[in-house]
Structures are given as structure tokens and as C-alpha cells.
Amino acid sequence: MSGQVFPVPNHVETAAFKTALRAVVGSVSIVASGQGTDRRGLTVTAAVSLCADPPMVLACINRGAEAHDVILATGAFSWNVLSADQVQLAERFAAMDGSKGAARFAADEWDERVTGVPVLRQSVCSFDCRLQDSVEAATHTIMIGVVVGQIHNKDKVPLIYSLGKFGRMEYFDSDR
Numbered sequence: 441m442s443g444q445v446f447p448v449p450n451h452v453e454t455a456a457f458k459t460a461l462r463a464v465v466g467s468v469s470i471v472a473s474g475q476g477t478d479r480r481g482l483t484v485t486a487a488v489s490l491c492a493d494p495p496m497v498l499a500c501i502n503r504g505a506e507a508h509d510v511i512l513a514t515g516a517f518s519w520n521v522l523s524a525d526q527v528q529l530a531e532r533f534a535a536m537d538g539s540k541g542a543a544r545f546a547a548d549e550w551d552e553r554v555t556g557v558p559v560l561r562q563s564v565c566s567f568d569c570r571l572q573d574s575v576e577a578a579t580h581t582i583m584i585g586v587v588v589g590q591i592h593n594k595d596k597v598p599l600i601y602s603l604g605k606f607g608r609m610e611y612f613d614s615d616r
């Protein structure tokens with residue numbers, strides 16, 4: 441585990457950075473961890489694959505998020521990529537509907553695979569990960585995981601987020 445020294449000099453204005461970031465398109469996911477009443481999860485756009493051999497992913501989690509310390513304590517997390525028909529889940533796990541803690545997890549939506557953390561069944565794809573490393577970076581911690589189990593629903597279309605709105609992708613050429 442390693443930390444970094446902040447603040448850094450000569451950076452752009454935070455407000456301008458946030459405005460520019462609104463134009464970036466992100467895929468919408470839920471990062472989840474814990475078990476039973478200790479389950480916690482949050483909606484994220486800052487989660488991506490890291491490498492394929494071995495299969496590794498990373499997620500940037502705000503230290504203030506309830507799931508943050510649960511991921512570190514459990515040593516595992518899931519990365520669940522949401523489909524375009526799962527906007528309600530994205531809103532629930534971003535606290536937009538006022539829900540908190542383990543109450544965000546509906547019994548029929550979540551499964552357990554290898555690590556025992558909640559894994560979303562009807563996602564585009566879900567990755568069950570053992571926490572390999574964590575790197576502190578200012579307000580966030582980069583959680584690095586090795587994928588030990590996965591679900592892939594090939595018929596699902598990904599949910600995206602840009603300009604402060606949820607949406608779905610339009611492919612220019614569906615034949616390629």
C-alpha cells in the first residue's frame with residue numbers, strides 16, 4: 441500500500457476541471473463490498489480494466505463513501521457494469537433516492553460468487569475481485585483488484601453518463 445503527497449503545484453482550477461469533465465462519457469457501474477448487513481455499495485464512473493493477464497481492474501473510491509472502509513476491511517470488491525435499463529440502480533447507489541447502507545441491496549438482484557461480496561446478476565458484466573493493492577490519492581483511494589469470478593450478460597446494452605445525464609450508446613455501424 442502506498443500514499444502520495446498532496447496538494448500538487450500548478451494545477452488547473454478545480455471548477456474548470458469539473459466543467460470539462462462533464463463532457464467526458466463514462467460507463468456507469470456499482471462497486472460493492474461486505475456481507476449481510478455490512479454490505480455497502482456506490483455508483484461509480486471511475487472504474488476500468490487495468491490488465492488482462494492476470495485479469496485486473498481498478499476503481500477510484502472517495503474516502504468518504506461508506507463502501508470505502510468496507511472494501512479495505514473485507515479485502516474484496518465487485519465491479520458491476522450497469523445496463524441501460526438499470527438507471528434506478530445507478531440512482532439508488534448514488535443516494536439519489538435517499539437510500540443508505542445495506543438497504544440498497546434488493547435480495548433478488550445480488551448473488552455471491554468466489555469472494556462472498558455482492559455481485560449483481562443482471563448487469564452487462566460483473567467482476568468479483570480480491571483486493572490486490574490500494575493507493576491513496578488526495579480525496580480518493582484507487583482500489584486494485586484481481587478478478588476471480590465474473591458474470592457476462594451478452595444481450596445487455598451499457599448505461600452511460602455524460603453532461604450530468606444518464607443515457608445509452610448509439611453505434612454508427614452495428615455490422616462491424
Ligand SMILES: Cc1cc2nc3c(=O)[nH]c(=O)nc-3n(C[C@H](O)[C@H](O)[C@H](O)COP(=O)(O)O)c2cc1C
Pocket residue numbers: 468480481482483484485486487500501502503504505506507533534535541601
Ligand atoms: C454518475 C455518477 C458517478 C459517480 N462516480 C463516482 C466515482 O467514480 N467514485 C466515487 O467515489 N463516487 C462516485 N460517485 C458518487 C457516489 O456514487 C455517491 O457519493 C454515493 O452516494 C457514495 O456512497 P455512500 O452514499 O454510500 O457514501 C458517482 C455518482 C454518480 C451519480
